[in-house]
Amino acid sequence: MAPNKLNKSARNTGKKLVPMTKTNTFQNFTSSDSSEEECQLNKEESPYKCSTLSKVSQMTTKRRFSTVVFGKTDEECTTEPDYDNEMSKMLSMFSTDVNKALLAKRKRLEQYSEATIQASQVKIEQMCRSQATETQRSLEEMRTQLTASLDQCEKDIKHSEEQEDKIKKVTQQQIKVLQQSRTTLKEKLSTLRELCTSISEKSEEQETKQKKEYEKVQTKLTEELTSLQRKLMTEIQKEELAIMHKSLQKAFFM
Structure with a gap:
């Protein structure tokens, strides 16, 4: 001009x-x-x-x-027209956009946390199942061995008693030998019984240890998940505050 x-x-x-x-x-x-x-x-x-x-x-x-x-x-x-109304409308639109972004991020966090929890639960279940199957197999093997040995011992005792009855009439020396064999068999039975008790006690101790390890793993996983969620929430809040600060500076201090 x-x-x-x-x-x-x-x-x-x-x-x-x-x-x-x-x-x-x-x-x-x-x-x-x-x-x-x-x-x-x-x-x-x-x-x-x-x-x-x-x-x-x-x-x-x-x-x-x-x-x-x-x-x-x-x-x-x-x-x-009045610019204050326009500014208020624009700010309301901006707030709705920010709320939409926050809701989307919250949904993503919820999905991520659910996926991690499900994966950890699946891993724990698999570990527990594998341990349970192994313990069951070992216990079954030991039980079969013990039952077989006990049956054999009982059969041997019966056979020795029958032989005693037959040999008493023949000689006293054979009776002494059979008595000695009988004592040895009784000792074997006592040792087998002690083994049974020790095995049962060991199996109970293993079960208690497994339960304790399972509880420790669960607590550690929950603590790690809570710490990860807190870190993610703090980082997202910081990023959102920085974005809000920049956008407001651009909107008001141009």
Whole structure:
């Protein structure tokens, strides 16, 4: 605009022109251009946010242009609608977008935590099943061996008693030998009984140890899961606060 036209407009309005340097005007308009460039860069990430920022930049450029040319704001020159309502609408849209993003992130966290819990439960169940099968096999083998040995011992005792009855009539020496064999068999039975008791005690101790290990593994997994959830929540909150801070700075301090 020519200087004569500017003076005429100033006389008609009855206000003096506000002197402004070239550097200020250049900075005002370049800042709006930079905000538009940032908006174009962030279109892929958040389109709603980009639309609100572009509207705010257009409003600020209009106001600055009116202050540079006529020395007054856009509200004094034109009869446009109230900008406070527009700003409140834009802020409400921005808050809805942020709430949507927060809900999506919460859903992702819930899905991730459920998947980790299910995987840990499956692993624990597999470990418990494998341990239970191994213990059952070992116990069954020991039981079969013990039953076979006990049956054999009982048969031997019966056979020795029959032989005693037969040999008593023949010689006393053979009776002594058979008595000695009988004592040895009794000792074997006592040793076998002691082995049975020791095996049962060991099996009970193994079961208690397995239960304790299972409980320790469960507690460790729960603690690790809680710590991971806390870390993820803190990191997400920090990122969201940083994004909110940047977006609000861009929206209000352009």
